[in-house]
Every structure is written in C-alpha cells, then in structure tokens.
Amino acid sequence: MEKDIKILFVDDHLLILKGFLSMFKESESFNKINVVIKTSGDEALQTVKNALETDPFDIVFTDLSFNTTTNTIHSGETLIKELKKAAPNLKIGVITGHSETNRIYNVITNLNPLAYILKDSCNLTELNFAIERMLNDEVYYSHIVHQKILKRSIIQISMDEIALQILEELPKHPKIGNLVGHIVNSNGKLLQIRSIEKKLSDLRISLNAQNNTDLVLKAKELGVVD
C-alpha cells in the first residue's frame, strides 16, 4: 500500500473547505489521502508545526485572502512565508479566486508555490492532477493562470525595444551571427552577439518556445510582432 498523503486545506470559508472534503470523500483516492481543513492561517501554521515531528503534512493548499481581524496571519502570502520557514520540505499550493494577473504574478514570482489553482475552474480531476505533479516537485498552474503569465510576457516583450528588433530581424537572417550590426540599444550602440543570444534565450523561456523558429512563430501568433 502506498504511503498516505497528508493534505491541509486552508480557507476562511468553512463552506468551501467542506466542499473540498466532500469532493475527496466521493473520490476513489480518498483512502490514500488524509485531508485536514483549517479556517485560519494561525491555526494552519500551528497544525503544520505540531505535526512536523510525528506525521508531517505533504501538501498545503491555501487561499490568499483571509477575512479576519483576530488572527496574526492576514493573508495567504504571509502564511506561505511562515510555512516555508517552519517546514522547508512542505509542498505548497494556492487555491484562490484571485485571477488578476497582478496577484498571480506577485505570488508566483515572490513565493514560488508549486500550484496556483483558480477556484472557479477547480474540480477533483484538476486537484488530483495538481497533487500528482506537486508530489513529483513539478509545477501546476490552472490553464487561465498559464495564459495570464504568457500574456504578461508578451506585454513585457512588446515594451522591450531590443527584443522587438531581434524578433523582427530574426527571420531575415540565416545565422544568429548575422544579426550583429542590426540591433541597437537605447543609447544607439550596436549589440554584441553574446547579448543577442542571451536575449533570445530569455525570449524562448518566456514564450515557451522550443527553438528560434518556434519563437518567431509564437511571437507572431501572440501578436507581439506583425
């Protein structure tokens, strides 16, 4: 028998927590998964700390906003920070209604949760998939979250004159080396081959491109260049 997976759900709405519980009760994997629910950050942190020695949690899913006046932990962000301090091996995911790019971007860049799941789209299948990836130390974001992050990259690229120049010039030249002499920075200086290659690699990462051809295609598809 596989080892039981111990998961903690934190949300200030008891109804939602009960929803998760009922979801797992109905699922086949219920036997394997040990679900604990807490309605406040303070309680959640304490529970994790208490269980550390005997039977530590594998995963914590937390909401981002807690409507509370009595507790010291006011937001999911704070809780995540505290949890990371208390239990470095704990895998942390976010399940929240916040779908604004701003919140998503900030949470992902600052706290690096293994999962960012939106409540609207959240169902048992998604949760199971997310848990599986998290246990393998892989990242899972809801589809919308993915889209938002990609879009953000596009915006950033569209503001980056050098990136735009490279994307414009790339299809015209058979070799990257030929780009030298065509790319100019804001001070009017020509860019060296190393800077161009660095920029290209950054662009590939942010647009999820396999290679340079893929990059140009994606940029066109996403409307970064015409």
Next chain:
Amino acid sequence: MILRKRISTYKKHCLFFIAFLLSFHFSFGQNFTSKKKIKDSIATYFNSLKYYKRKDIEKIKKYQKILKENNLDTLLLDSYFFLGIEYVSKKDSLNFAKNLNAIDKIYKKTNSELAKSQYYYLKGTYFNSNNVIDSAYTYFQKAKNICVKNNLFKHSYRSFYSLMELQRRIKDAHGLDLTAIEAITLAKKAKDYYGLSDIYAYIGLNHFETNLEKGLDNYKKSSFYTKKIKDSIDKQIYTTLGYLNYSYTYVFYNDFKKALFYAKKADSVNNQYQLFKYDKGLQIVTKQNIGVSNIVLGNEAFGLKQLNESKDLCGEDYPMKKALILYDIGFYYQNFKKDLKTTRIVINEALKLAKKISDPDTELYCLKVLAEISNPVESNKYYKKYIKLSDSLFSKKNELKDSYALVKYETKEKEAENNFLRQENISNIIKLENILHKNRIIQLIAFLFILIIVFIIIFYYQRQKSLIYINNLAKATAREEERQKIASNLHDKIVGDLRLIYQKAETSNQIEISKPLFKLKEEIRNLSHKLSSVSFEEVYFKEQMINLISDYFSPDFKIKTHGLNDVDWKNVNNTIKRTIYLVAREAIQNSKKHSEATSLNLFFEISNKKLSLKINDNGKGFDINSPKYGLGLKNQKQRVEELNGVLLLESIINIGTTTTIDIPLTV
C-alpha cells in the same frame, strides 16, 4: 652820483622794455597751427608784432574783419588783445572799453578761459597805466590765477611780469620774490626756457642794487636757460639782453671797464645776427651803454658819437629812450665839456620830450641839471619845480605803496575768507553726503525689510500650499484605504458566499438560479476589483502596470506602452502612482468594453516636475456628456484633482478617445 641817477632811469626803462618784450613774446610765441592760409598769414603778422613797433590799428582791424568772417576765435581774441594794449598805451579809454566788451563777448560765446584771463589782464593794464595800482594788482592776480588753474602757463607769464613789475615799482622785494618763485615753478613744470631765462634775469635786475652777488647769480641762471632756447634768433636776442644786464649792472657799480666789455659783447652779437632787424631797441641800448662807458673811460669823442647814433636810431618810435639819451648827452656837455650852452639846448629838448610822454623821472633829472647851470634866479625857479615834482612823485609812490599794501592785505584776507568758505562748503557737502548716506542706508534697510516680508509671505503661501498638498495626499491615501477595505469585503465575503450558493445551485441543477447568480458574482467581483488597488510598497509600480495591461491585452486589443521604463517610479509618491494606475485601468477598461478599439497606447512622461499620462485608442469614441460613462470618469477626475492634477478627456466619434492626466510631483 649823477651817473647813478641816470642808471636808475635807464634800468627802469630797460625793465619796462624787457617786460614789454616778454609779454609779447608770450602772447605770440606759441605756434598757431592751421590749415587755412588766412589764418597762417594773420598769425605770422601777429607774431611779427614786436613791442617797439607802433601797432598798425587799421591793419589789425582789417584782419579782425577777416577773422570774424572765418570764425577764427583764437586769433580774433589775439587781435582784440593787441588793440587793447594799443588803446591803453594811447590812453584811448572809449575804444579800450569797446574792445574789452568784445573780448567779454568772445568769452561768453566760447567760454574760453584764455579770453577771461586776457580780459582781466587788459583791465589790469588799463588800471596800471592810470596808476591805480590796487585794481591793477587785483586784475593781474585774477588773470594769473585763471591761467595757472587752466594750465595756460605761457599766458600766465604776462600776468606774472606785470605783477612783478608792480611789486618792483612799490619796492616790495619780498612779494616780488614770491611771485617769481611761483612763476619759476610753473615754468620748470612746463619746461619753458624763455620763461625761466626771463624770470631769472628779472630777479637779478631786481636785486643787483642791494646785492651784487645775488644779481650776478641770477643772471647766470638766466643765461643757463637762454642756452636751452632752440630758436637761434630768439636765443641771440636773449643772449644780448643778458649781456646788457651785466653791462648796466657794472655801470651801477662804476666798473665801466666791465660794463664796456659786456656792452661790446652785446654789440658783436647784435651785429653778427643783425638783431636790429628784429629788435631796434637792443641796438639803441647797446650803443647808449657803449657811449656812456667810453665817455667815462676817457674816450669822449667816440662815446659822444655812439650816443648820438643811439639817439638817431630812436626816431619817433622810442621817445622815452630818446629823452634819456638826450639827457645823457646833456650830462656829458655839462660835466665833461663844460659847454653850458649846448647843455641847456640838449636838456631842454630832453625835458620837452619827457613832459610830452609824461616821464616824470627824466623830467626830474633835466630840471636838476637846468637848476645847476642857470643863474640864481632861474635856478631857484627850477629847484622849486624840481622839489614840487619830486614831492608829488614821492607822495604818489608812498600812496601807491600804502594802497598796494592795503590791497595785498585785503587780497590775503579775502583769500583766507575764501578758504574758510571753501572749507565750510566742503564740510557742508560732507554733511549732506552723510545725510544722503543715511537715507540710502535707511532705504536699503526698508528695501531689505520689504524683501524679507515678501519672502516670508511667499514662504508662508508655499508652505500652505505644500501643507494642502500633503493633506490632500493623506486624504487620498485614507480614501484609498477605505475603498480597499470595501473591495476586500466585497470580494472575500460576498463573492465567496455567492460562489458557494452558486456551486450549490449548480450541483442541484437549479439553472434558473445559478445563471443569474454567476452573473451577479462576476459583477460584484469586478466592482471589488475596481475599488481595490494594490499596495506599491512591495511590488514595483512598473510590474503592476504590466500586470494591469496583461489583464486586458489580447491579439485583437493590442496595448502598447511608451515611456514606462523611462520614469523613475521610486521617487513618485504612492498615492500618485495609485491614481495613475486607477485612471489607466478605468481608461483601458472603458476602451475595451465600449469603444471597439483594436489598439491602445499609453504614454508616460515626467517633465517640469509633472507626471503625465496620455492614453489614446482608435475606438469609435463616445459622447463625453453621456451619463453612461459619467460615474467612473467623475471618480477618476476627483482622484486626480485631489492631487492638484488635471484630467482631460477628448473623444472624437469614429476616431478615438484620448485621456490625459497631469499630476504635479511636488508642491
């Protein structure tokens, strides 16, 4: 004894002649430089006018007319001056007065100090010729002072000589020396060798009677400066004069050998350079001296011949000298030939001439000789005349001396008074300046005071403004916090609850409830987003702005940002950033929702301590006054205005909408 008397008259005339010579030398000695021929020719003529010539009044008047036509004021002035001298010697008071008025007119016209000085000089000459010594002294003094004050050195000698002559006449040796020293000082300053030679000769002549050494010493100095004169003829004339001075100085001391020696020297220079062409007087005096010396040394026939030649040279031009020479001849006949008959004839001629030209000294000598050679009755008559004339001369001289002393005293007193007044004037000026100074300081202080007050007022207003600004910022921040609270409440409580109800409704398949519930939930969620804004303390504004744009960006609604990277957002107040953020969000939202635009541009810029954001789209535009957009716009406008900013909205149907905001970054 008798010779001495003769010599004293000789000296007197000699001095007179020197003074006259010098005065003309200084009035004509200067160079007239003019391009005009008329001016040159007249100037040459004026230069040629020597003391011994009777000046041709008609000729000068003729020239005067030409000078007037050509406006040659300087020469015109000279012409008036000559005429003035001439009228004085002719005792023509009427024409003299007219002439004097003409000079006064020139002075008033040209304001020439020279004219003024010549005016005074002529007045002095007039009074001098009428023996009004005190007035003459005053005017000569005035003329001299003007010349000295205006650096008209050469002209000043004229007055110096006249003053010295006056002082000599009343035997004020000390005063004469003082005048001479002043003249020498000036002459040395001006390097005027004519002047120096003349003045030293004059001092010598004034002193040799009482102090031979001093006299000779001054002659030496005079000849030293004579040698420095450049013009050769002038130099020789001055040399001759110097010899003659020696000559008659020795005559005075009865050293006739030396007197003859110098007279011969003078004669040889005279002949070598033919000086008689320029100055007949020199020849006359030379011959007279040679004659007298020869007679006394025993060479009577030759001496008499010289005297007669000398007398003939005088002609009509030198009546004074002629009278004196006649007396010399008479003296010879009386004492050496004992020819009383010839003596009487010659002396009577001399007496007649002396009376005619009113030369009382010669007259006196003649009377004495006549008294000596006449019979007792006639002799008595002559003695009586002699005593009467002598007395009148004596008292006249005393009178002159007294009045001169008075004038001198008064002049000094006046000068002292003037000095006092001047000093008082200066102290008054200083006092006035002090008052002015004080006033200026008071004005300055007042000005500073006003400046400070203005500064304080400006400072106060500025501070007031900044306080209002800070206050507004604080208010805006507080309002923002309030909005955020409401937003988070809406989002977390109401939307959360709605979501649960919606989920329940959906699971129980109550579509008629779940659908509107979902819509309601979304609307409230949007509203809460609108109200909420995030803190910029942790997240950079730039990132946040990109996040915002990402939320609305899509391939069919392209958003392009300009200048976002160029602004240093760290230095911008959070409330301002928030407002910018919210306005941008509102504008993008409106554009995406309502305008059907396909592209939108954001321009960020900081200029003149002002942050500005311009947002434009290519949408269909809308009526700004439509109430549909009223509320959101009003909110943003209010937000901007709370920060002393300006929000402008322009929308053109089918072209697009432009929102511009300007917010000052400092007070």
